[in-house]
Amino acid sequence: MTATTTAAATGTPAYRVTAARVLRSEWHKLWTLxxxxxxxxxxxxxxxxxxxxxxxxxxxxxxxGLDPVLFVLLGTQFATVNLAVLGILATAGExxxxxxxxxxxxxxxxxxxxxxxxxxxxxVTFVLSLWTNLLTFPLAQSFLxxxxxxxxxxxxxxxxxxxxxxxxLALLTVLALGLxxxxxxxxxxxxxxxxxxxxxxEVLRMLPYGVVDDAVRYFPSKAxxxxxAAQPGPDAAAPGAALLALSLWxxxxxxxxxxxxxxxDV
Amino acid sequence: MITAQELTxxxxxxxxxxxLSFTVRPGTVTGFxxxxxxxxxxTLRMILGLVAPTRGHATVSGRSYAAHPAPLTEVGAxxxxxxxxxxxxxxxxxxxxxHTHGIPGSRVEHVLARTGLTEVAHRRVKGFSLGxxxxxxxxxxxxxxxxxxxxxxxxxxxxxxGVLWIRTLLKSLxxxxxxxxxxxxxxxxxxxxxxxxxVIGRGRLLADTTVADFVRRSGAGTVKVVTPDAAALAGLLxxxxxxxxxxxxxxxxxxxxxxxxIGRTAAAHGIPLYELTxxxxxxxxxxxHLTHDTVEYTATAEGAAA
Numbered sequence: 381m382t383a384t385t386t387a388a389a390t391g392t393p394a395y396r397v398t399a400a401r402v403l404r405s406e407w408h409k410l411w412t413l414x415x416x417x418x419x420x421x422x423x424x425x426x427x428x429x430x431x432x433x434x435x436x437x438x439x440x441x442x443x444x445g446l447d448p449v450l451f452v453l454l455g456t457q458f459a460t461v462n463l464a465v466l467g468i469l470a471t472a473g474e475x476x477x478x479x480x481x482x483x484x485x486x487x488x489x490x491x492x493x494x495x496x497x498x499x500x501x502x503x504v505t506f507v508l509s510l511w512t513n514l515l516t517f518p519l520a521q522s523f524l525x526x527x528x529x530x531x532x533x534x535x536x537x538x539x540x541x542x543x544x545x546x547x548x549l550a551l552l553t554v555l556a557l558g559l560x561x562x563x564x565x566x567x568x569x570x571x572x573x574x575x576x577x578x579x580x581x582e583v584l585r586m587l588p589y590g591v592v593d594d595a596v597r598y599f600p601s602k603a604x605x606x607x608x609a610a611q612p613g614p615d616a617a618a619p620g621a622a623l624l625a626l627s628l629w630x631x632x633x634x635x636x637x638x639x640x641x642x643x644x645d646v
Numbered sequence: 647m648i649t650a651q652e653l654t655x656x657x658x659x660x661x662x663x664x665x666l667s668f669t670v671r672p673g674t675v676t677g678f679x680x681x682x683x684x685x686x687x688x689t690l691r692m693i694l695g696l697v698a699p700t701r702g703h704a705t706v707s708g709r710s711y712a713a714h715p716a717p718l719t720e721v722g723a724x725x726x727x728x729x730x731x732x733x734x735x736x737x738x739x740x741x742x743x744x745h746t747h748g749i750p751g752s753r754v755e756h757v758l759a760r761t762g763l764t765e766v767a768h769r770r771v772k773g774f775s776l777g778x779x780x781x782x783x784x785x786x787x788x789x790x791x792x793x794x795x796x797x798x799x800x801x802x803x804x805x806x807x808g809v810l811w812i813r814t815l816l817k818s819l820x821x822x823x824x825x826x827x828x829x830x831x832x833x834x835x836x837x838x839x840x841x842x843x844x845v846i847g848r849g850r851l852l853a854d855t856t857v858a859d860f861v862r863r864s865g866a867g868t869v870k871v872v873t874p875d876a877a878a879l880a881g882l883l884x885x886x887x888x889x890x891x892x893x894x895x896x897x898x899x900x901x902x903x904x905x906x907x908i909g910r911t912a913a914a915h916g917i918p919l920y921e922l923t924x925x926x927x928x929x930x931x932x933x934x935h936l937t938h939d940t941v942e943y944t945a946t947a948e949g950a951a952a
Contacts, residue, residue, distance in 0.1 A: 395747040395790060396716040405745035412738035413731065474731070481696060481729035482739075482786060486746045488695040488712035646696040 399496075402487055406496040410504065415469065420504075423462040424512045428519060430455025435520035440527035447609040448531035449541035452520040453513060459549050460577065460604065463505050467556035468569045470497050471637070475564040484646045494641055498557055498634055502550045509546035517542055537610030544607035544619055551626040552577070552600055558633025562640045577601045598625035647672055648693060648721070648794055648827060652702035655688050655849075662688045663849040665702070670827045670844075672793070675820045677840030677857070678829035679933060685849035686829040687726055690798050693827075694723050706794065718747050718790030724783040726798040726829075732772035736763055736782050739771060744789055753789065761785040762811075777808040784815065794825035801835055813839055833930040845936065852936050861932045869905050871898040871912075872921035879917050883908065896920075 410416050431452045471494075474480035487493050517533065524530045531538055556573050563569035581599040584592050596602055597617040606612045606622035617625065648670040655663040663685040670676045680686050691697040693704040695712040703710065706720050714720045730739050740754045758764045761781040766774070771782065780800065787795055797816075801809045816839050820826050830836045836843070836857075843860050845853040853860055861867065873879055876896050883890060888902040900908060905924040912919050 395719050395749055397746055398748070401746050401748050405742050408738065408742045408745055409731075409734070412735070412742065413733050415733060477731045477733075478727055478729045479731040481725055481727065482743060484696055485694055485723050485725075485729075486718055486743050488717050645691075645698060 397487055397489075397492070399492055402492040403496040403499060405486075406493070406500045410470070410500055416466065419462055419466050420508055423459045424508065426458040426462070427453065427455035427509075427512050428516050430458070431516040431520040432523065435523040435529070438524060438527060438529060440524075440529075446529070447541075447611060447613075448524075448529050448535075449517070449538055449545070449610045450605065450608050451529050452517050452524075453542070453545055453608055455516070456509070456513075456545055456549065456608070459509065460552055460601065461574075463509075463549055463553045464556035464573050464577075465570065466505070467501055467553040468560035468566055468573065470501055470560065471557050472560035472564055472566045472569045476566055480646055490641050491638055494561060494634070494637055498554050501553050501557055505553045506546050506550035509549045510543060513542040513545055531610070535610065540619065541608050541610045544623065545604070547623065548604040548607040548626055551630040552604065554630040555600060555626075555633045558630070558635075558637040561637035562633075598622070600626060600629050603629075647708075648704070648706050648796070648825060650689065650693065650702070650704045653689060653692055653699050653704055654701040655685070655692060655697065656700045661849060663692070663699075663846075666846065666849065666851055667702075668844045668851060668854050670794070670825055671842070672825040673820065673823050674841045675816055675826045675828060675839050676842040676844060677836035678827055678844050678846075679833065679836055680829075680831065680846040680852075682831050684846050686831075686846065687798055688849075689846070690723070690725070690796050690827075690829060693796060694721065716747055716790065718743070718749070719792055720790075720794065722787030722790060722792035722795045724780070724787045724795075724797040724800055726802065728779060728783075730771050730779070730782060730786075733770060735768055735770050736774070736785070737767040739782065740785060740789060743786055747790060749789055753791075757785040757788045760788065776803050777805060780804060780808065780812070784812075792824070794827070795819060797826070797828045799829055799831070801830070801832065809835070833933045845933065847936070861926055867901070867904075868925050869900045869903065869908055870921065870923040870925065871900060871908055871919060872896060873898070873912065873917055873919050875917045878915070879908075879912055882911050882915060882917075 431454070434454060435452065474483060483493055484490055517538070521531065533539060556569070559572050560566070560569040563572060577600045581596045581602055584596050597606070597615070598621070603617060603622040603625045606616040607619055607626070609616065612619060616622075650666050650668050653663055653666040654661070666685075666689060678686055678690075688697060692699050693706065693711060695710065706714065711717055711721060734742070737754065737758065740757065741751065744751070744754050755764070758767050761784050763778065763781055763785060766778060771779065774782065784800070787797070800812050804812065813835075816826060816828060828836070828839065840857055843853060843855060843857055844851070845860070855863070871879065874896055876892065876898050880890050880898060883900060883903055888900065890901075891899040893899055905922050909919065909922055
């Protein structure tokens with residue numbers, strides 16, 4: 381406050397970098413790219429469309445007792461890729477375009493930029509995914525009345541599953557953002573993300589060791605499944621543990637990004 | 647004021663900048679000269695905290711750039727490499743940068759107007775010409791109304807109109823009392839705008855002086871003498887550090903002795919002079935003279951043939 385008062389007295393504007401201002405800058409950057417709008421619109425439409433499509437096509441034969449929330453939110457498979465791309469573009473994209481030099485010249489302490497990007501993307505993807513899920517569920521359920529997949533928002537675990545999925549997607553986006561900051565290359569980070577989220581757990585599951593099976597539950601994609609399900613199966617992690625695991629994945633990725641950002645030249 | 651103290655940067659076993667120390671004083675345009683690959687960009691990036699020095703340090707107004715609470719008000723920077731997302735409009739690019747410091751939208755409009763970008767501010771940067779991109783870089787540098795400006799090869803690739811615009815702008819910015827450090831490998835261009843010179847070659851300081859002094863001390867200045875008795879005068883002038891060339895009968899080009907000395911020598915020996923013309927070396931010649939053995943990639947006979 382003293383800085384503001386002094387500045388007002390001398391007539392010079394109180395320009396200075398603050399955490400809130402860096403956050404605002406990153407918010408502005410996110411929404412002023414066409415790719416953000418296209419990406420988020422596509423994510424929402426795919427989730428809604430998939431949910432409605434498979435529900436409308438469902439013949440009610442009940443082959444294998446899928447979880448009603450997992451079933452309706454099958455479209456979020458696309459979201460795990462789309463939103464990760466958004467996260468990677470936010471960091472690695474700045475290196476690809478050279479924008480990072482302008483960003484780091486304005487905020488040479490560097491780390492506030494990383495925290496702001498993570499906060500903005502986590503908030504945006506959580507809120508958007510939550511609303512998308514809250515729309516997709518009733519829409520899909522309108523086709524499912526009388527089938528074994530019929531469920532209501534008030535059923536046990538349904539709201540938790542819809543919200544858990546949104547939280548999981550937000551954490552996956554942060555994980556991808558951190559990978560982008562470490563790799564500084566969009567294709568490299570995308571490869572690492574796909575490897576970690578989609579390939580590695582499948583490969584590990586083929587190994588004949590029980591310990592590995594236990595560990596794979598806490599890998600990002602499996603943890604997201606546990607978070608999304610209204611009633612996680614016996615082989616899945618409990619929702620609380622899954623949320624903790626995903627938070628740790630995101631935190632580890634951010635920590636690696638922070639170390640890279642501090643140590644390496646821009 | 648920008649200072650560099652024993653700045654050194656190594657990449658693996660390659661040393662790009664070695665023990666570089668200099669001071670850039672306020673209210674002047676300082677030219678930062680060196681051949682391509684001599685470490686200019688790396689030095690400027692070390693001043694801005696984008697690149698960490700292996701040894702030594704750079705300060706802006708007494709502290710490192712990153713330690714300032716409002717860095718954009720200390721130094722405005724135009725880097726050689728494009729530093730903007732092509733998918734954003736010029737106005738939004740500037741606004742995003744402005745937000746970090748709490749700089750108001752009116753200031754963004756002001757720098758857009760000053761750089762002549764108001765008309766195209768709503769367009770995405772990917773459609774910008776090189777000149778427009780350069781203007782946007784300068785608009786970003788001016789955002790914080792900085793006390794100092796650091797510009798890396800600002801006229802590179804610009805058309806004559808763009809070059810003239812930059813030249814005029816730099817002069818008006820210096821007239822406003824700002825410190826300006828402008829790097830270039832173009833000597834003639836620097837001679838037109840700079841008052842002071844910092845010359846580097848292979849990452850080492852070669853000269854830190856005024857433009858006039860640099861040219862004078864480089865020893866590249868010549869005096870043309872036309873006399874009917876060239877052979878006699880040549881004999882009298884010959885000495886350590888003096889070189890003589892005969893372009894035409896009765897005409898001498900003397901390097902290493904000034905017109906006054908030549909005139910007095912001729913008068914003392916009764917040699918008539920028809921012409922005595924000192925010619926100051928261009929900055930180009932002085933620079934070549936100083937850096938000819940520090941050029942990173944000297945064209946070899948094989949290289950020229952290839």
